[in-house]
Amino acid sequence: MAVEANEFKNALQLWASGVTVITTNTERYGTQGMTATSFCSVSLEPPQILVCINENADTGDGIEESRHFAVNILTAEQEEVSNQFAGGASQEERFANVSWENGICGMPILNDCLASLECKVVEKVKAGTHWIMIGEVQDVVCRSGSPLLYFRSAYRGLSE
Numbered sequence: 001m002a003v004e005a006n007e008f009k010n011a012l013q014l015w016a017s018g019v020t021v022i023t024t025n026t027e028r029y030g031t032q033g034m035t036a037t038s039f040c041s042v043s044l045e046p047p048q049i050l051v052c053i054n055e056n057a058d059t060g061d062g063i064e065e066s067r068h069f070a071v072n073i074l075t076a077e078q079e080e081v082s083n084q085f086a087g088g089a090s091q092e093e094r095f096a097n098v099s100w101e102n103g104i105c106g107m108p109i110l111n112d113c114l115a116s117l118e119c120k121v122v123e124k125v126k127a128g129t130h131w132i133m134i135g136e137v138q139d140v141v142c143r144s145g146s147p148l149l150y151f152r153s154a155y156r157g158l159s160e
Contacts, residue, residue, distance in 0.1 A: 016151040021072045021085045022051055023100075023108035024062040031108055032062040033094050035086040037150050038130075039071055047137040049117060052130045058091070060131055067121045069135060070107035073114040075145040076157040081110070082148060104139045116141045 003011075023033040038052035051071060053060045063069045074082055085094050099111040103118040110116065119135025126132075149156040 013152045016149050016156065019074045019078075019082050019148040019150050019155070020051070021074065021081065021110060021113070022053065022059060022063075022069055023072060023110070024059060024066050024069045025102070025106055025108055026062050026066045028065055029058070029062040030091065031095055032059040032091050033085050033108060034059040035082050042134060048122065048134055049119060049137060050132055050134045052127070052132050054130055055126075056129075060133075063121065063133060064124070066107075068105045068107050068138075069119055069121070069133065070103055070105075070109055071117045071119065071135075072110040073116070074110075074148040075112065075114045076148050077145070078113065078148055079155050081113075082155070103141075109141060112143075114143055114145050114147055 017037040020036050020039050021033050022036045025031050034057055036051055036053065040050060042048040042050050049071060081098060100108045101111060103109040103116065105118045105120065107118050109118065117137050118139040119137050121133055122136045123134040124131055146158050
């Protein structure tokens with residue numbers, strides 16, 4: 001018997017995670033992005049990561065079409081960027097006040113984030129209300145800074 005949704009949610013709030021913005025770009029849907037905390041490494045050989053995307057998120061449609069996406073790991077100074085990409089705003093509004101450029105695969109790379117990983121989709125797996133997108137990393141850009149963290153429904157940072 002599965003646990004109740006609230007019990008599950010309460011337990012997961014105790015897991016601190018980094019905050020990312022997942023981006024993609026297609027002719028049909030244009031430039032798209034969304035905030036995601038469900039991101040992790042999968043394999044070193046070949047270099048693979050995964051992100052989990054709600055089946056109703058429009059960014060997922062773009063990833064499905066382009067077969068590519070970028071994971072932009074946010075810095076501690078990018079709470080507003082996280083909020084901007086978390087929903088409520090149109091795709092155009094999400095990118096309006098953010099400095100970005102196309103990566104080598106044509107995916108939007110946020111210029112001020114901690115790191116960006118540009119990926120090619122190698123597998124898509126349905127899990128409940130989400131799609132697990134497994135991507136093979138095609139390019140990486142790393143910068144300096146501290147990560148934006150999310151814990152107990154609030155943003156956090158590292159203490160020195």
